[in-house]
Amino acid sequence: MCDPPRTVSSSEVRVTLIPMLEVLFIHYYSLFKKVFKILNIKSAEELSQVAAALGLAQNVAALRALAAEGIQKGHMELHSRNIAKTAGVPDELVEKVAQRLIKDKKIRIDYAKEVMRELEKK
Numbered sequence: 796m797c798d799p800p801r802t803v804s805s806s807e808v809r810v811t812l813i814p815m816l817e818v819l820f821i822h823y824y825s826l827f828k829k830v831f832k833i834l835n836i837k838s839a840e841e842l843s844q845v846a847a848a849l850g851l852a853q854n855v856a857a858l859r860a861l862a863a864e865g866i867q868k869g870h871m872e873l874h875s876r877n878i879a880k881t882a883g884v885p886d887e888l889v890e891k892v893a894q895r896l897i898k899d900k901k902i903r904i905d906y907a908k909e910v911m912r913e914l915e916k917k
Contacts, residue, residue, distance in 0.1 A: 875902050882907035888914055 820827050836842050860870070875893040882904045884892045888911060895910045896902045 871897055871902065878902055878904055879907045879911075882911065884908075884911045 830836075831842075834841075834845060836845060872893065875896040876889055878896060879889045879892040882892075884907060891914060892907050892910045896907060899906070
């Protein structure tokens with residue numbers, strides 16, 4: 796049975812840490828240890844500050860996508876770039892392939908490979 800969520804406060808931002816995180820922490824201890832070392836986290840308060848900062852950054856990114864280009868368009872551009880990278884497209888061609896996938900409305904790995912071969916022939 797899980798314990799109830801606990802709220803950790805840092806300045807004005809409140810973050811609820813679910814005890815299930817403790818289970819994840821135990822399971823992935825070595826990974827968390829490395830992350831904590833890289834971020835120089837030494838206390839629960841510092842961890843809550845990092846979690847709050849990440850949450851705020853995600854909110855800003857979502858607002859930017861909504862305000863600047865619309866969530867659907869922004870998501871499709873990001874998704875098409877990810878598909879191009881997954882298809883093994885070299886970094887210098889990723890943007891061109893991604894734009895072609897969107898233009899042709901075929902956001903698929905096999906089509907990304909096809910477009911990459913076409914571009915490499917030119």
